[in-house]
Amino acid sequence: MHAVDVTTPGGHYPIHIAPGRLDLLAQTIPADATSIVLVTNPTIDSLMGQRVHSVLSQTGKKIIRISLPDGEAFKTIETLDLIFDAMLEAKLDRRTVMVALGGGVIGDVVGFAAATYMRGVRFVQVPTTLLAQVDSSVGGKTAVNHPRGKNMIGAFYQPVAVEIDTDVLNTLPERELSAGLAEVIKYGLIMDADFFAWCEKNVNGLRARHPELLATAIRRSCEFKAYVVSEDERETGMRAYLNLGHTFGHAIEAGLGYGEWLHGEAVGCGLLMAADLSAEVFGFARADVARVRDLVQAIGCPTVAPRLGGIEQWVSLMLGDKKSEAGEIQFILMPRLGEAVRTKADPALVAQVIARNTV
Amino acid sequence: MHAVDVTTPGGHYPIHIAPGRLDLLAQTIPADATSIVLVTNPTIDSLMGQRVHSVLSQTGKKIIRISLPDGEAFKTIETLDLIFDAMLEAKLDRRTVMVALGGGVIGDVVGFAAATYMRGVRFVQVPTTLLAQVDSSVGGKTAVNHPRGKNMIGAFYQPVAVEIDTDVLNTLPERELSAGLAEVIKYGLIMDADFFAWCEKNVNGLRARHPELLATAIRRSCEFKAYVVSEDERETGMRAYLNLGHTFGHAIEAGLGYGEWLHGEAVGCGLLMAADLSAEVFGFARADVARVRDLVQAIGCPTVAPRLGGIEQWVSLMLGDKKSEAGEIQFILMPRLGEAVRTKADPALVAQVIARNTV
Numbered sequence: 129m130h131a132v133d134v135t136t137p138g139g140h141y142p143i144h145i146a147p148g149r150l151d152l153l154a155q156t157i158p159a160d161a162t163s164i165v166l167v168t169n170p171t172i173d174s175l176m177g178q179r180v181h182s183v184l185s186q187t188g189k190k191i192i193r194i195s196l197p198d199g200e201a202f203k204t205i206e207t208l209d210l211i212f213d214a215m216l217e218a219k220l221d222r223r224t225v226m227v228a229l230g231g232g233v234i235g236d237v238v239g240f241a242a243a244t245y246m247r248g249v250r251f252v253q254v255p256t257t258l259l260a261q262v263d264s265s266v267g268g269k270t271a272v273n274h275p276r277g278k279n280m281i282g283a284f285y286q287p288v289a290v291e292i293d294t295d296v297l298n299t300l301p302e303r304e305l306s307a308g309l310a311e312v313i314k315y316g317l318i319m320d321a322d323f324f325a326w327c328e329k330n331v332n333g334l335r336a337r338h339p340e341l342l343a344t345a346i347r348r349s350c351e352f353k354a355y356v357v358s359e360d361e362r363e364t365g366m367r368a369y370l371n372l373g374h375t376f377g378h379a380i381e382a383g384l385g386y387g388e389w390l391h392g393e394a395v396g397c398g399l400l401m402a403a404d405l406s407a408e409v410f411g412f413a414r415a416d417v418a419r420v421r422d423l424v425q426a427i428g429c430p431t432v433a434p435r436l437g438g439i440e441q442w443v444s445l446m447l448g449d450k451k452s453e454a455g456e457i458q459f460i461l462m463p464r465l466g467e468a469v470r471t472k473a474d475p476a477l478v479a480q481v482i483a484r485n486t487v
Numbered sequence: 488m489h490a491v492d493v494t495t496p497g498g499h500y501p502i503h504i505a506p507g508r509l510d511l512l513a514q515t516i517p518a519d520a521t522s523i524v525l526v527t528n529p530t531i532d533s534l535m536g537q538r539v540h541s542v543l544s545q546t547g548k549k550i551i552r553i554s555l556p557d558g559e560a561f562k563t564i565e566t567l568d569l570i571f572d573a574m575l576e577a578k579l580d581r582r583t584v585m586v587a588l589g590g591g592v593i594g595d596v597v598g599f600a601a602a603t604y605m606r607g608v609r610f611v612q613v614p615t616t617l618l619a620q621v622d623s624s625v626g627g628k629t630a631v632n633h634p635r636g637k638n639m640i641g642a643f644y645q646p647v648a649v650e651i652d653t654d655v656l657n658t659l660p661e662r663e664l665s666a667g668l669a670e671v672i673k674y675g676l677i678m679d680a681d682f683f684a685w686c687e688k689n690v691n692g693l694r695a696r697h698p699e700l701l702a703t704a705i706r707r708s709c710e711f712k713a714y715v716v717s718e719d720e721r722e723t724g725m726r727a728y729l730n731l732g733h734t735f736g737h738a739i740e741a742g743l744g745y746g747e748w749l750h751g752e753a754v755g756c757g758l759l760m761a762a763d764l765s766a767e768v769f770g771f772a773r774a775d776v777a778r779v780r781d782l783v784q785a786i787g788c789p790t791v792a793p794r795l796g797g798i799e800q801w802v803s804l805m806l807g808d809k810k811s812e813a814g815e816i817q818f819i820l821m822p823r824l825g826e827a828v829r830t831k832a833d834p835a836l837v838a839q840v841i842a843r844n845t846v
Contacts (some may be wrong), residue, residue: 205564216635219807244603247630247641271606276575282606283642448578 130347134354138268139286143350145261145343149293150176153227154186156252156289161225163190165215167238168229169198172256175299180229180254192218196237200386203233203273205281211241225250225288231257231304232264232391236282239270243285253290257300258308258342259392261292262315262349267357267367277448278378278386290350294343306428307392309334310373312345313423314399315352318369321466323348328419331426369468372460373398376433379445383436396429401485406461408477416465435486439479442486489706493713497627498645502709504620504702508652509535512586513545515611515648520584522549524574526597527588528557531615534658539588539613551577555596559745562592562632564640570600584609584647590616590663591623591750595641598629602644612649616659617667617701618751620651621674621708626716626726636807637737637745649709653702665787666751668693669732671704672782673758674711677728680825682707687778690785728827731819732757735792738804742795755788760844765820767836775824794845798838801845 129146157164164184168177173195184191194214196207215224228238228251235253242251255265271282297305309331316324327334333341353370360367377398380389389397403420406412425431436442446457459473488505516523523543527536532554543550553573555566574583587597587610594612601610614624630641656664668690675683686693692700712729719726736757739748748756762779765771784790795801805816818832 205568209564212633212640213635216633216639240603244599244640244642246639247628247643269606274571274575276572280575280605281571281603283603284606 130343132347132350132354134266134286134290135358136268136286138284141287141289143266143290143292143354145292145294145346145350147293147295147339149291150180150254150296151183153180153183153252153254153291156291157184157187157189157225158250158288160223161187161189161250162223163192163218163220163225165192165194165211165220165224165226166229167194167196167211167226167234167241169196169234171198172230172234176229176256176296180227184227192220196234198233200233200273200391203237203271203386205272205274207237208241208272211238212245215245222246222249225252227252227254228287229254229256230260231255232260235260235265236269236271236279239268239285239287240272240282243270243283248285250288253287255290255292256296257304258297258346259304259311259390261346262308263311263353265290265292266350266353273386278382292346294339294346297337297342302428303390303393305335305337307390307396309345309427310392310396310399310424310429312349313427314370314372314395315349317399317403317420317462317465318372318460318468319352319466324419324423324465328423328426331423335428368458368470369460372462372468373400373402375446375457375459376401379436379442380433382445382448383441384434389430393429396424396427397431397433397485400424400431401433401481402459402461404485405459405473405477405481406463408481409461409471409473410463412462412464419465433482433486439482442482443475443478489702491706491709491713493625493645493649494717495627495645497643498647500646500648502625502649502651502713504651504653504705504709506652506654506698508650509539509613509655510542512539512542512611512613512650515650516543516546516548516584517609517647519582520546520548520609521582522551522577522579522584524551524553524570524579524583524585525588526553526555526570526585526593526600528555528593530557531589531593535588535615535655539586543586551579555593557592559592559632559750562596562630562745564631564633566596567600567631570597571604574604579604581605581608584611586611586613587646588613588615589619590614591619594619594624595628595630595638598627598644598646599631599641601646602629602642607644609647612646614649614651615655616663617656617705618663618670618749620705621667622670622712624649624651625709625712632745637741651705653698653705656696656701661787662749662752664694664696666749666755668704668786669751669755669758669783669788671708672786673729673731673754674708676758676762676779676821676824677731677819677827678711678825683778683782683824687782687785690782694787727817727829728819731821731827732759732761734805734816734818735760738795738801739792741804741807742800743793748789752788755783755786756790756792756844759783759790760792760840761818761820763844764818764832764836764840765822767840768820768830768832769822771821771823778824792841792845798841801841802834802837
């Protein structure tokens with residue numbers, strides 16, 4: 129088993145990564161829990177809901193099951209209210225423990241519900257997509273979307289544990305595997321050129337779902353993320369580097385309507401645009417831009433973004449991202465491969481990069 | 488000026504208490520704030536909204552004003568969304584600072600909005616009722632109500648400062664003054680019999696709004712509360728003592744529909760019921776029950792509760808309170824005046840107390 133420890137001002141907790149972790153979930157429920165709320169969506173529920181329910185039943189505790197509508201479009205305050213309503217109807221108290229079984233949407237919504245139900249109850253993350261395993265389940269960011277922007281309402285709130293069963297990736301759709309790999313290669317780009325090279329070398333094995341390669345990629349990704357959030361829980365400094373590619377990516381997602389592209393697909397394309405802008409701003413090597421393009425393509429993500437309403441709409445969408453401050457777009461860019469900085473950028477260069485990478 | 492320091496795991500901040508503090512509000516806005524969101528309700532807005540706006544304008548920062556519908560009935564997720572919508576429309580970033588100008592409802596809603604807007608922005612509490620000044624503005628509890636229960640959705644989130652201008656109490660309606668005094672005498676009951684005796688001695692002066700008596704009562708109350716929340720931010724132990732009278736009080740509020748009785752009125756009546764139950768369970772002196780009754784009456788709060796749907800409905804409403812755990816009602820009771828404990832209670836004794844104190 130791989131294990132990673134996460135330490136933040138908001139709490140300390142383990143990430144466990146291994147095949148078969150689902151069968152050990154009962155161990156992660158604190159002994160003093162009064163009840164368990166198992167939250168998932170219909171897709172995951174049909175694949176593994178009953179099995180997880182049976183495992184949790186070993187605790188002897190009352191279990192409430194909630195199935196949320198599937199997809200980013202339902203990552204809303206209204207969906208939160210479905211959870212609150214079910215929990216309040218069942219008269220669950222402050223010592224209930226929530227289990228988020230699903231991808232990033234489930235993790236974010238359940239995490240925020242846990243952060244705010246009776247001002248905070250404990251929860252366990254059980255991410256079932258590669259994207260959630262390497263990114264959203266680690267670090268305590270929880271949120272729902274608002275009609276005016278993605279992840280605008282949320283909280284920093286840490287789980288009591290993250291349980292990653294690599295077996296669940298066997299049933300993951302191809303597109304979602306690719307989307308998850310985009311976040312994996314991002315860690316190489318911002319922190320470790322050697323890991324980026326490891327990804328280049330092993331991209332075919334990763335896409336073929338070689339179990340040990342996936343487990344290694346997940347552990348390394350969780351280590352990078354755990355290191356960053358340990359240093360900076362609330363994204364005042366280094367944590368912002370994790371947003372490499374996200375400013376462009378958010379524009380794609382918001383411009384097309386959430387759910388059209390997967391988040392990881394938009395980030396994958398955004399990584400390439402960030403590399404291109406890094407070349408313009410910092411002289412990031414053009415040969416490395418080509419490596420980024422090749423790897424984004426090799427993992428199966430799009431390498432060309434939609435034109436949307438043109439440059440002006442792109443800029444407006446990027447300004448609406450919550451990483452922007454006082455009307456200025458903040459970019460994460462790379463002076464060289466394996467290193468990130470936060471910076472503003474000349475609007476003319478940004479416009480060039482958008483024009484060059486959209487159709 | 489009176490000043491009290493509050494230290495919790497979630498932050499450290501000052502409470503300032505003095506006549507004329509409103510005129511110094513610009514000083515409390517951090518220099519790096521990008522904008523200010525002034526949230527109030529129509530009643531307070533007409534009394535002092537323009538004046539506070541002018542004071543805040545001294546900072547030279549962009550100011551957004553939001554007026555929320557008045558009253559407990561609007562302490563909802565829908566009202567939160569009004570705030571989010573206005574802030575997102577104005578494209579306010581994470582360095583905005585919110586100012587909660589109003590009573591407990593404004594403080595709770597704005598605090599929760601601040602806790603969750605972009606996962607947390609800074610806010611200043613400017614409580615304008617006695618109840619908010621001595622209770623809800625201190626300690627970082629923020630929340631909205633849910634149709635199934637009061638304060639069910641919220642967060643522990645600390646303000647950067649609490650600014651109490653005692654002059655604003657001059658326009659406070661009589662009923663609200665009485666409701667605030669209920670929370671004041673509560674501190675004496677749970678922590679300091681001498682302070683309870685001070686309240687008995689000065690009750691007429693307090694009701695006549697003698698400025699120095701009110702300032703002293705507020706400072707002492709804030710000191711008591713700051714001490715308790717410093718020890719126990721998340722209400723796992725000692726902080727629960729602050730709920731003396733609240734289990735009964737919540738049943739009254741929920742049973743009549745929120746807003747029929749003021750929260751402090753329900754607590755005042757609840758203090759008396761808790762004293763009565765303390766006499767049954769712990770032998771709390773009957774003479775002291777009489778003192779509690781006399782003082783609750785002297786501050787102008789009701790001393791008889793509504794019968795509602797009878798004992799069963801009372802118990803059901805008290806079970807729905809979030810301080811109950813696993814189907815058992817937790818009471819705060821007094822072994823003697825000035826001392827509190829958390830305990831279960833024999834349902835037959837609870838039923839007697841409800842029967843005896845309701846019509």
